[in-house]
Amino acid sequence: xxxxxxxxxxxxxxxxxxxxGTFAIRLSFIALFGRLERVPPxxxxxxxxxxxxxxxxxxxxxxxxxxGALALGAGNERLLAGLVAAVVAWRTESLLWTIVVGMAxxxxxxxxxxx
Amino acid sequence: MSGSxxxxxxxxxxxxxxxxxxxxxxxxxxxxxxIAGVATVGAGFDPAQATAFAGMLFAGAAQVxxxxxxxxxxPVVVVVATALVVNLRYLMYSASLGAHFRDLSTRWKLVVAFxxxxxxxxxxxxxxxxxxxxxxxxxxxxxxxGTALPLWGTWIAASLVGxxxxxxxxxxxxxxxxxxxxxxxxxxxxxxxxxxxxxxGAAGVLAVAxxxxxxxxxxxxxxxxxxxxxxxxxxxxx
Numbered sequence: 435x436x437x438x439x440x441x442x443x444x445x446x447x448x449x450x451x452x453x454x455g456t457f458a459i460r461l462s463f464i465a466l467f468g469r470l471e472r473v474p475p476x477x478x479x480x481x482x483x484x485x486x487x488x489x490x491x492x493x494x495x496x497x498x499x500x501x502g503a504l505a506l507g508a509g510n511e512r513l514l515a516g517l518v519a520a521v522v523a524w525r526t527e528s529l530l531w532t533i534v535v536g537m538a539x540x541x542x543x544x545x546x547x548x549x
Numbered sequence: 550m551s552g553s554x555x556x557x558x559x560x561x562x563x564x565x566x567x568x569x570x571x572x573x574x575x576x577x578x579x580x581x582x583x584i585a586g587v588a589t590v591g592a593g594f595d596p597a598q599a600t601a602f603a604g605m606l607f608a609g610a611a612q613v614x615x616x617x618x619x620x621x622x623x624p625v626v627v628v629v630a631t632a633l634v635v636n637l638r639y640l641m642y643s644a645s646l647g648a649h650f651r652d653l654s655t656r657w658k659l660v661v662a663f664x665x666x667x668x669x670x671x672x673x674x675x676x677x678x679x680x681x682x683x684x685x686x687x688x689x690x691x692x693x694x695g696t697a698l699p700l701w702g703t704w705i706a707a708s709l710v711g712x713x714x715x716x717x718x719x720x721x722x723x724x725x726x727x728x729x730x731x732x733x734x735x736x737x738x739x740x741x742x743x744x745x746x747x748x749x750g751a752a753g754v755l756a757v758a759x760x761x762x763x764x765x766x767x768x769x770x771x772x773x774x775x776x777x778x779x780x781x782x783x784x785x786x787x
Contacts (some may be wrong), residue, residue, distance in 0.1 A: 463643075480780050483744065
């Protein structure tokens with residue numbers, strides 16, 4: 435077992451605070467209705483772009499950084515495998531196929547004897 | 550608990566209809582749960598913490614983002630804020646479903662909110678908006694519960710598999726790479742039209758540029774910047 439980088443109490447704090455905060459987000463308008471007829475249009479506009487922005491922010495650094503350094507060349511197997519997976523994700527919009535093809539591409543690139 | 554006026558036996562039938570409708574959505578959650586479980590114990594959570602996180606947060610993408618930051622020793626505040634930004638989309642669902650569930654009791658509203666997810670939202674709204682005789686306050690709440698409970702059970706079961714076996718996955722398998730792949734699979738359906746590409750592009754560039762920022766605030770800042778870029782693009786295109 436690895437040792438927790440954060441203390442036990444801090445990990446529990448993360449679990450409880452993230453869960454409680456997420457519950458508050460989910461409850462927000464369900465609880466507010468009755469006092470509020472509709473979502474403020476400006477908020478609605480901003481929320482539209484949450485998935486695209488959040489997911490890209492989560493993906494991009496994992497593909498272009500190798501051991502903490504920027505690696506945009508063909509030596510970065512994760513970038514290449516990620517590009518293959520991106521094409522699959524774009525064409526199929528299937529979670530399962532994206533993961534299967536992306537992992538297979540990474541393993542192939544990693545285990546191929548590089549000349 | 551007052552039943553709906555449309556007859557007895559309704560709650561049970563509605564619950565069953567919810568279960569039936571959610572079945573096709575369950576398989577995709579199995580690998581997701583396993584991967585999230587592996588990542589969570591990999592970041593040093595003990596099994597109890599990891600199980601509690603899966604069951605109470607009930608949001609895979611946010612959980613994975615949070616445990617990765619824990620693994621990088623980010624401050625608790627940044628970890629929690631990042632998880633909440635990832636979950637901001639639930640505000641939209643809350644607004645849309647809240648209109649239908651307006652007349653529910655407080656207790657039921659708490660239940661509905663806890664299980665609010667992409668899938669439970671989409672199925673219920675489809676049912677309520679597509680039918681004249683839809684009765685969200687009566688049988689509709691049972692339908693919702695019928696979609697939610699199998700998902701929650703599947704999520705926890707898959708998470709437990711990842712938590713139990715996570716410590717034994719050989720590093721050579723590079724299973725951690727499944728996480729960006731998973732997010733990629735979620736990303737492409739979310740891209741629709743110009744401004745969403747601007748939001749994604751800006752967020753990606755900012756996340757790469759902000760990789761070394763103090764306190765690991767890079768992802769948080771990139772997400773917020775991407776959302777703002779999307780709004781600006783939308784407003785300027787009008």
